[in-house]
Amino acid sequence: MNNKLNRNEIEALLAKELKRFSEFKSKGLKLDMSRGKPCEAQLDLSQGLFDTLTSKSLVKGIQDYRNYGLIDGIPELKKIIAELIDVETNELILAGNSSLNLMYDSVQRAMQFGVLGHAPFNKQGNIKWLCVVPGYDRHFAVTQCFGIEMINIQMNSDGPDMHAIEIAITDPAVKGIWCVPKYSNPQGVVFSDAVVERFAKLKPAAPDFRIYWDNAYMMHTLEKTDADLMNILWAAKKYDNEDIVYIFGSTSKISFAGGGVAFIASSSKNIADIKKHMAFQTIGHDKINQYAHYLFFKNADTIKKHMLKHAKIIAPKFETVLNVLDSELKNLGFASWIKPRGGYFISCDLAKNTAKRAVQLAKEAGVIFTPAGSTYPYGIDPNDSNVRIAPTLPNIDDLTIAMQVFCCCGKIAYFENILKQK
Amino acid sequence: MNNKLNRNEIEALLAKELKRFSEFKSKGLKLDMSRGKPCEAQLDLSQGLFDTLTSKSLVKGIQDYRNYGLIDGIPELKKIIAELIDVETNELILAGNSSLNLMYDSVQRAMQFGVLGHAPFNKQGNIKWLCVVPGYDRHFAVTQCFGIEMINIQMNSDGPDMHAIEIAITDPAVKGIWCVPKYSNPQGVVFSDAVVERFAKLKPAAPDFRIYWDNAYMMHTLEKTDADLMNILWAAKKYDNEDIVYIFGSTSKISFAGGGVAFIASSSKNIADIKKHMAFQTIGHDKINQYAHYLFFKNADTIKKHMLKHAKIIAPKFETVLNVLDSELKNLGFASWIKPRGGYFISCDLAKNTAKRAVQLAKEAGVIFTPAGSTYPYGIDPNDSNVRIAPTLPNIDDLTIAMQVFCCCGKIAYFENILKQK
Numbered sequence: 125m126n127n128k129l130n131r132n133e134i135e136a137l138l139a140k141e142l143k144r145f146s147e148f149k150s151k152g153l154k155l156d157m158s159r160g161k162p163c164e165a166q167l168d169l170s171q172g173l174f175d176t177l178t179s180k181s182l183v184k185g186i187q188d189y190r191n192y193g194l195i196d197g198i199p200e201l202k203k204i205i206a207e208l209i210d211v212e213t214n215e216l217i218l219a220g221n222s223s224l225n226l227m228y229d230s231v232q233r234a235m236q237f238g239v240l241g242h243a244p245f246n247k248q249g250n251i252k253w254l255c256v257v258p259g260y261d262r263h264f265a266v267t268q269c270f271g272i273e274m275i276n277i278q279m280n281s282d283g284p285d286m287h288a289i290e291i292a293i294t295d296p297a298v299k300g301i302w303c304v305p306k307y308s309n310p311q312g313v314v315f316s317d318a319v320v321e322r323f324a325k326l327k328p329a330a331p332d333f334r335i336y337w338d339n340a341y342m343m344h345t346l347e348k349t350d351a352d353l354m355n356i357l358w359a360a361k362k363y364d365n366e367d368i369v370y371i372f373g374s375t376s377k378i379s380f381a382g383g384g385v386a387f388i389a390s391s392s393k394n395i396a397d398i399k400k401h402m403a404f405q406t407i408g409h410d411k412i413n414q415y416a417h418y419l420f421f422k423n424a425d426t427i428k429k430h431m432l433k434h435a436k437i438i439a440p441k442f443e444t445v446l447n448v449l450d451s452e453l454k455n456l457g458f459a460s461w462i463k464p465r466g467g468y469f470i471s472c473d474l475a476k477n478t479a480k481r482a483v484q485l486a487k488e489a490g491v492i493f494t495p496a497g498s499t500y501p502y503g504i505d506p507n508d509s510n511v512r513i514a515p516t517l518p519n520i521d522d523l524t525i526a527m528q529v530f531c532c533c534g535k536i537a538y539f540e541n542i543l544k545q546k
Numbered sequence: 547m548n549n550k551l552n553r554n555e556i557e558a559l560l561a562k563e564l565k566r567f568s569e570f571k572s573k574g575l576k577l578d579m580s581r582g583k584p585c586e587a588q589l590d591l592s593q594g595l596f597d598t599l600t601s602k603s604l605v606k607g608i609q610d611y612r613n614y615g616l617i618d619g620i621p622e623l624k625k626i627i628a629e630l631i632d633v634e635t636n637e638l639i640l641a642g643n644s645s646l647n648l649m650y651d652s653v654q655r656a657m658q659f660g661v662l663g664h665a666p667f668n669k670q671g672n673i674k675w676l677c678v679v680p681g682y683d684r685h686f687a688v689t690q691c692f693g694i695e696m697i698n699i700q701m702n703s704d705g706p707d708m709h710a711i712e713i714a715i716t717d718p719a720v721k722g723i724w725c726v727p728k729y730s731n732p733q734g735v736v737f738s739d740a741v742v743e744r745f746a747k748l749k750p751a752a753p754d755f756r757i758y759w760d761n762a763y764m765m766h767t768l769e770k771t772d773a774d775l776m777n778i779l780w781a782a783k784k785y786d787n788e789d790i791v792y793i794f795g796s797t798s799k800i801s802f803a804g805g806g807v808a809f810i811a812s813s814s815k816n817i818a819d820i821k822k823h824m825a826f827q828t829i830g831h832d833k834i835n836q837y838a839h840y841l842f843f844k845n846a847d848t849i850k851k852h853m854l855k856h857a858k859i860i861a862p863k864f865e866t867v868l869n870v871l872d873s874e875l876k877n878l879g880f881a882s883w884i885k886p887r888g889g890y891f892i893s894c895d896l897a898k899n900t901a902k903r904a905v906q907l908a909k910e911a912g913v914i915f916t917p918a919g920s921t922y923p924y925g926i927d928p929n930d931s932n933v934r935i936a937p938t939l940p941n942i943d944d945l946t947i948a949m950q951v952f953c954c955c956g957k958i959a960y961f962e963n964i965l966k967q968k
Binding site for chain 2: 159161162164167170171172174175177178179181183188189190191192193194220221222224225228229232235236237246262265266269270376380381382383401404405406407408409410411412413
């Protein structure tokens with residue numbers, strides 16, 4: 125569309141946005157749109173957790189949960205989580221409050237000790253990892269800190285480019301892949317059954333290749349019904365391939381972001397191997413918090429209903445972001461985004477080579493977005509166009525103005541760029 | 547003494563103990579004296595922790611503690627712990643529920659990434675570690691799982707054999723030492739000021755050598771007053787040597803063994819380095835539990851008073867063990883033990899080459915002790931004499947009978963051994 129505009133017209137549009145920008149700047153805004161944090165009202169939904177235990181409570185199931193022991197977690201909560209993600213209890217370990225910690229530890233364990241009897245990655249020369257992009261910066265930071273070479277795999281509307289993955293894993297140096305299969309971070313893509321099936325039957329050259337299936341948003345719908353994700357562990361079993369996947373998740377965005385319960389699920393063989401090694405690391409995770417979660421949620425159904433309350437709080441925030449994007453950017457045609465059905469983010473692609481500039485401008489106006497590039501390994505977005513927007517934390521008024529700032533900055537960067545090229 | 551007994555007399559004594567043993571066996575006992583677990587009454591002391599937070603509580607200090615963030619812990623509890631162990635708050639990280647986890651992670655971090663800019667241990671060839679013996683089996687298990695060569699350092703009544711340590715650290719392959727400086731596991735030794743001072747001024751050949759100072763029983767007295775332990779971080783500062791020590795601890799045996807708060811303290815330089823790396827591993831530890839601990843204990847003084855309540859519960863149990871040892875073994879002269887002033891264990895040295903046999907016999911009679919040898923690296927006690935006794939968990943009646951079984955089995959093993967030699 126804007127190719128039809130002449131230099132003067134673009135300069136006029138730019139001047140208009142620059143005027144808006146200086147008005148925004150004069151407001152002294154201090155808004156943070158950078159991290160996928162739940163808001164206070166969401167956290168309040170689980171406040172009842174604090175009433176589950178009192179000084180009169182017996183904190184006891186198969187043993188006194190205040191004491192040491194039970195490295196794989198308490199059976200009461202294991203049963204609920206196992207039902208939610210449809211695995212057997214011997215395919216599951218409940219841990220502390222951080223699934224990132226479980227993922228990091230799994231990579232580190234593979235580096236130092238190897239996977240299921242195979243040689244440690246540390247002794248296998250250059251190690252490579254597939255990264256679905258755009259993706260989660262903290263995933264990429266883990267593999268980067270271990271010096272693992274990261275390879276971009278493009279995300280499509282139904283999941284990652286499986287053809288590219290199938291080719292990449294013919295290289296025995298490729299040992300893993302990061303992915304968020306449901307309501308992906310940041311685009312909100314749900315992997316189709318066909319994609320999950322192709323994952324499930326991957327036959328990588330490396331026998332110690334693992335799919336890091338970070339099901340962080342396993343039931344985090346924004347709608348009245350939750351999307352379906354095929355169970356990859358079951359699918360893999362059909363192909364005698366169940367050792368290929370590590371499933372991660374937590375209640376961080378179900379109960380408390382800072383005090384939930386994280387878990388890892390996998391084949392019973394992988395889980396036994398992980399437990400054996402975990403026993404060097406800890407005598408057991410916090411079973412009291414696990415027990416409080418059990419008492420609060422009681423069963424899988426309650427958790428599902430609980431998630432609809434989350435949706436009710438955050439869906440209007442996503443609407444707000446999408447409305448501002450629609451009204452400010454749709455006609456100009458240079459930006460694109462997907463309306464997610466769940467998860468914590470909206471991914472917006474600005475014009476090529478403008479994301480860094482736009483995010484920098486927004487920062488100058490007091491609105492922090494996740495740094496441009498951070499949705500890609502090494503912080504390098506080859507198009508410099510993707511920005512991750514996290515709508516959950518701010519209130520609607522703040523969101524509105526933050527998104528107006530975002531669109532204004534996106535337009536400024538876009539117009540500047542055209543003028544440079546003319 | 548028993549050298550004066552003739553074969554017949556010893557055979558008679560053995561027969562008597564064998565008769566007792568078969569009586570014990572017929573009781574169908576099921577007692578576990580193996581692990582240093584607090585008993586129910588001790589755990590009940592902190593039951594009020596569950597009343598600190600309710601659905602009406604604001605879980606908020608410098609931020610909403612239910613949400614993500616604050617990798618080094620909440621300032622309210624940091625202040626209390628910092629006061630207790632006498633360090634600055636920038637020399638301290640509060641973590642999850644397990645100090646073992648912090649120790650394991652510190653060794654793993656050193657293996658993979660190196661210490662404070664030095665080369666990773668993984669790339670430095672054969673790595674060695676000093677182990678004060680007898681010591682804590684889980685310490686030794688950590689270094690063993692990393693393939694680190696462990697070297698025994700003898701414990702004396704005032705701390706480890708510092709002369710042996712000073713010689714050992716002239717080898718640049720020696721990268722660390724495990725020790726429990728106060729009420730040591732298992733002997734209950736408190737390191738003297740002179741010993742701490744010698745630790746503080748160690749100048750190892752390896753610049754990346756660290757003292758793993760596991761202050762697990764930092765205030766766990768069995769008496770009315772707590773023993774003094776010199777502050778090693780302050781002592782090391784006098785010698786510009788404060789990077790040499792990692793101090794570990796937790797509230798596991800203050801509040802809940804399964805749900806306390808663990809910490810690591812060190813020089814601000816080490817702590818900054820650890821925090822930087824920890825940020826790859828987690829967004830933050832469970833701040834809600836940290837906050838509940840803060841609300842429950844409020845200040846350092848309350849914790850000190852709280853520990854006297856623990857002492858009141860467990861001191862009689864230690865008395866019981868010591869009384870049975872005194873009455874059954876003292877006259878025979880083949881066994882020795884130390885009356886500890888604090889901590890969780892009594893260390894008993896049986897006759898040479900009899901500990902394995904005695905513990906096996908006790909097991910046959912239904913009483914589990916920590917496996918003989920487990921207080922030494924690789925599970926090898928060169929004298930096969932040391933047994934760690936954990937008096938805290940069982941009740942007095944069970945303790946009495948368990949210790950009678952222990953003494954009976956110790957005597958059987960001893961008499962059998964003399965007869966073999968005669």
